Amino acid sequence: MLRIRCPWCGERDETEFRYRGDANLSRPAADAGLAAFTAYTYQRDNPRGWHLEWWLHVGGCRQLLKIVRHTVSHEIASVGRPEDQLPLPKEPGR
């Protein structure tokens, strides 16, 4: 069970949240072309290690959260609001 510290609600169980995918992606400009939109829609780095991702607090404040989480240990390094810049930790993690 993950415990996620929501910036608005405090620490809650993972069951209140829904995963919403890779938060490194940003929508290309309208004229960026097919390759850019294909990459944005379908291709994922899918790292084994620290991952910046979206979670939705669907069973709480319904806000979108940005989380840095490790994809092997599931350790959460930081939780932020959508506009926050969350750096990935330098150390490889457990």
Added chain:
Amino acid sequence: MTPVPKSQPIPSSAERVSSGRYSGWRLFLEGVTGQRGWSHAWTKAAPRPRYRVVIVGGGGHGLATAYYLAAEYGISDVAVLEKGPVGLGNVGRNTTIIRSNYFLPDNVRFYEYSLKLWERLERTLNFNVMVSQRGTLNLFHTEAQRDLYTRRANMMRLLGVDAKALSRAAVKALVPLVDLDNGRYPVLGGFLQPRGGTVRHDAVAWGYARAASAAGVDIIEHCEVTGIGRDGRRVTGVDTTRGQIAADTVCLAVAGHSSQLAAMAGLTLPIETHVLQAFVSEAIKPVLDVVVTYGAGHFYVSQSDKGGLVFGGAIDGYNTYGQRGTLPIAQEVAMEAMTLMPGLARVKVLRQWGGVMDMSMDGSPIISKTPLDGLILNAGWCYGGFKAIPAGGMTTAHLIARDLAHPLAAHLDLERFAAGRTVDERGAGPFPYAH
């Protein structure tokens, strides 16, 4: 990386072991002569510096691809590289179900081909993989769901695949354990694919490994790939913990870690890695002789020949490479089991485990060439890779040998994402956690 055990010297490729042909007569003969004639089922080969084909991943799809390359396409200059021992990855972590009850015609044809290969696999491999066509039953709980399942069953029947509608009474007669009258999700009926069923998963790995080895394939265990060699747009071989190996063709069959291996070649894939859990109960008397799936949640269950109930549910739902699984899903699966089969309330769970899988962006696998010459991909199996092993192996071997997609797997190419012809069985869109 797991070190190579020192106690077992690894014979070179020249000293190929042969376990002989298995038969009832042989079993009898060994029985009366003290079981002294059995030997290792496959040769523990050491890597040679070059092969025509190197397959990365000694799981179901890698071994099946190697076997069909040697047996059906006449290419035996093949090595299968496996990081650990054969059989400990997803081929030994699934819930052993086989079926071809899909809706999209291309999927029905592909999985039906697989089911037909399963039906004669024991004769093909001379290995008892315990194919048991006990039937797979999908229950429905609303009228809308009945219509959806009817549509799927009609599509299957149009394509010559078996599907049968069952009334409530017929469901109860087939599976007395099911509580038809649950207050929230009463069972309205079900659809049965009588030819679906289960297969002993470990035996599938062992059977393919033995048959491939006998056909001349080198199966190299404890050999982890650490890099993929490139010369411009051409793949030249792999770097491994046991040295460099050159190859004309490198095939990645490492579901769960496809993104990691593809990254070594500089490719990004339409895949996220997720974990799926499975559970086995203590052994109980025979109570369930079909595979049952629950329609009001994500739960499926069958009973193994040992008596344990083998069951599972949905993926945990977020990217992970942790082969373990977390408790919220375990709890959800247990609740669904109780809703569907309250009679199981006092059965104890014996074991739980997780396997990490490639969840592709449209929920369908990828059997494809890549932008790099000589690099072939067998990936993206989501949680349905086991049933597809024979067809996945055959069609991947075809692609390698003929340099052309097998007609039954042409729709599974990597280009489909950019071309806008995704194979989205659930219609869930490009969200792997939703498939």
